[in-house]
Amino acid sequence: MGPGGAGPAEDDRGETGGVRTALAGLTTRGRSFFAAGIAAAVCSFVLGQSELLRVGLLLAVLPLVCAAVLYRTRYRVAASRHLSPARVPAGSEARVHLRMDNVSRLPTGLLMLQDRVPYVLGPRPRFVLDRVEPGGRREVSYRVRSDLRGRYPLGPLQLRLTDPFGMCELTRSFSTYDTLTVVPRVEPLAPVRFGGEASGYGDGRQRSLALAGEDDVIPRGYRYGDDLRRVHWRSTARYGELMVRREEQPRRSRCTVLLDTRGGAYEGAGPDSAFEWAVSGAASVLVHMLERGFSVRLLTDSGSAVPGEGGDGFAGSGQETADAAGLMMDTLAVIDHSDGTGLSRAYDMLRGGNEGLLVAFLGDLDEEQATTVAKMSRRSGGAVAFVLDPDTWVREPTAVPRPNDRHAERLRLLRDAGWTALSVPRGGSLDELWRQADRERSGLASLSGEALG
Numbered sequence: 167m168g169p170g171g172a173g174p175a176e177d178d179r180g181e182t183g184g185v186r187t188a189l190a191g192l193t194t195r196g197r198s199f200f201a202a203g204i205a206a207a208v209c210s211f212v213l214g215q216s217e218l219l220r221v222g223l224l225l226a227v228l229p230l231v232c233a234a235v236l237y238r239t240r241y242r243v244a245a246s247r248h249l250s251p252a253r254v255p256a257g258s259e260a261r262v263h264l265r266m267d268n269v270s271r272l273p274t275g276l277l278m279l280q281d282r283v284p285y286v287l288g289p290r291p292r293f294v295l296d297r298v299e300p301g302g303r304r305e306v307s308y309r310v311r312s313d314l315r316g317r318y319p320l321g322p323l324q325l326r327l328t329d330p331f332g333m334c335e336l337t338r339s340f341s342t343y344d345t346l347t348v349v350p351r352v353e354p355l356a357p358v359r360f361g362g363e364a365s366g367y368g369d370g371r372q373r374s375l376a377l378a379g380e381d382d383v384i385p386r387g388y389r390y391g392d393d394l395r396r397v398h399w400r401s402t403a404r405y406g407e408l409m410v411r412r413e414e415q416p417r418r419s420r421c422t423v424l425l426d427t428r429g430g431a432y433e434g435a436g437p438d439s440a441f442e443w444a445v446s447g448a449a450s451v452l453v454h455m456l457e458r459g460f461s462v463r464l465l466t467d468s469g470s471a472v473p474g475e476g477g478d479g480f481a482g483s484g485q486e487t488a489d490a491a492g493l494m495m496d497t498l499a500v501i502d503h504s505d506g507t508g509l510s511r512a513y514d515m516l517r518g519g520n521e522g523l524l525v526a527f528l529g530d531l532d533e534e535q536a537t538t539v540a541k542m543s544r545r546s547g548g549a550v551a552f553v554l555d556p557d558t559w560v561r562e563p564t565a566v567p568r569p570n571d572r573h574a575e576r577l578r579l580l581r582d583a584g585w586t587a588l589s590v591p592r593g594g595s596l597d598e599l600w601r602q603a604d605r606e607r608s609g610l611a612s613l614s615g616e617a618l619g
Contacts, residue, residue: 188237188336196229196333203227232333242270243298245323245340247281253347253492256437256446259311260346262291262320266305268298278326283310284318287346313437315348315445315499349495350442350449353596357458358604385409420522421455422463422546423448424512429503431529433560438593440559441503444527447552447596449498451525453491456480460522464494468504469511472497509538516545524549530556536576540583550603551580551587558592 192200203226210219248263264281268274277295291308298304312318321343328335385401388408401409425448432441448464456462462480464472472480472494480490516524524546528539531553543549555573573589580587586607588599 188233188334191236191334191336192229192233193328193332193335195331196232199225199229199333228331229333232329232331236275236327236329236334236336242268242272243274243277243325243327244269245279245325247321247323247344249320249344249346252344253349253495255351256315256348257311257313257351259309261307261309263305263307264293264323265303266295266298266325268300268302271300273300273302274298274327275330276328277304278328279306280324280326281308281321282324282343283320286312286314286316287318287320310346312348315350315442317500318346318348320344320346347496347499349499350446352453352495353446353450355450355454355597355600356604358601385411419460420463421451421460422465422516422522422524423451423455424465424524424526424528424542425467425501426509426526426528427466427468427501427504428506428509428529430507431531432503432554433556440529440554440556440592443590443594444529444552444554445498445501447527449495450596452494455523456487456491456494462490462494464497465512465515466501466504467509467512468506469515471515509535513538513542513545516542522547526551528553530554530573531576533576536579540580540585543580543584548607549585550607551585552590552596552599552603553577553580553587554590555592 203222203224206218206222206225208222210216210222244267246265246267248265250261250263252260254260262281264279266277266279274295274297277298279291279293279295281291283290287310293306293308295304295306310318310320321340323340324337325340326335326337385398386409388397388410392410396410398409398411425444427441432439432444434440436442452462452464480494524542526539526542526549528551531539539551553573553576557573577587577589586603588603588606590599
């Protein structure tokens with residue numbers, strides 16, 4: 167039972183178990199009728215009234231017949247479930263469509279559907295279907311919503327069957343379930359160009375020659391349409407066929423997003439906590455840079471990355487971009503605090519000078535970890551850090567702000583090392599901070615140019 171699929175209810179294990187299940191499904195009315203029938207039959211023998219025996223047999227047999235008929239027809243019902251969409255951002259709604267098909271030749275009685283959902287998605291949905299004709303179909307739907315990211319199972323679907331007289335009621339469960347993935351919120355970001363970066367960071371492309379110099383050129387065979395002005399005559403004479411110089415090779419710019427997941431770096435929990443803001447910020451930057459043509463990479467403090475990620479991160483166009491974004495969102499949907507206390511593993515995973523743009527979302531830093539982060543700027547073409555102010559995130563919103571000298575000292579350390587470091591207050595807008603980082607980095611680039619001049 168999945169999206170677009172169907173499945174029957176599970177069978178009982180053995181005939182004896184099925185009979186016991188059917189008899190256990192007798193309602194209060196069915197048990198009362200059966201008890202009254204037995205009492206009438208006993209009274210008929212005691213009083214010698216044969217007419218009373220007929221009444222007792224009718225009362226006792228009626229609930230048994232209803233249970234037998236219900237037992238024989240309940241396996242001929244199929245169900246399917248479809249999620250729209252199967253991946254939804256936190257705080258948004260998804261609709262679950264249920265379809266019931268009566269594949270038997272007999273009409274069903276009263277049906278009650280109940281789907282199992284985690285409590286964070288809302289109350290357990292229940293639906294009552296009056297009567298489904300042979301070959302008929304009924305469709306119902308309900309909505310689910312969660313402010314917390316994660317992967318939530320839906321199902322299995324439970325079906326409660328009732329006979330027309332209300333004598334028997336049986337509950338069956340379907341065997342399969344579906345999964346709803348709640349991914350972090352993604353905030354649209356402005357397409358800024360961080361001043362002072364190497365060429366190519368803005369549009370996701372940069373061009374480089376494989377080798378420079380006449381003697382170091384690596385030629386290739388002539389292809390139809392190549393410009394004859396690029397013919398390399400020395401190689402042509404050597405190989406005996408027409409050879410041309412290689413063109414400049416396009417190389418995709420890189421962006422690494424570092425997410426600090428240390429449990430001791432954040433305080434509080436819930437959808438409005440500091441850690442959830444950091445996860446949402448990392449997701450926003452990953453999607454934004456991927457859409458701009460960058461080769462993106464997700465890195466955590468433990469040194470782990472997205473499963474299936476290549477050596478240069480995720481890159482692609484069109485459907486490949488959407489698939490890469492979906493895979494990263496699935497990873498961030500279930501990411502949690504790590505047991506580590508340092509950022510040295512992340513530092514070791516950064517290749518020297520080959521990481522391109524480095525964007526970090528950091529929690530509370532002590533002096534040792536701030537020094538480690540400061541050295542990371544040497545292994546990137548540009549470094550931007552969003553450091554969450556622990557004092558504002560744990561304080562009540564109505565409280566009077568207090569200066570945090572320790573947090574300010576960490577920011578100065580990162581800025582002196584070449585980082586564009588910004589403090590993130592509680593409830594700060596990532597888009598505004600993103601634009602502020604661009605302005606500050608552009609200002610630093612201008613000052614550097616004037617100093618060199």
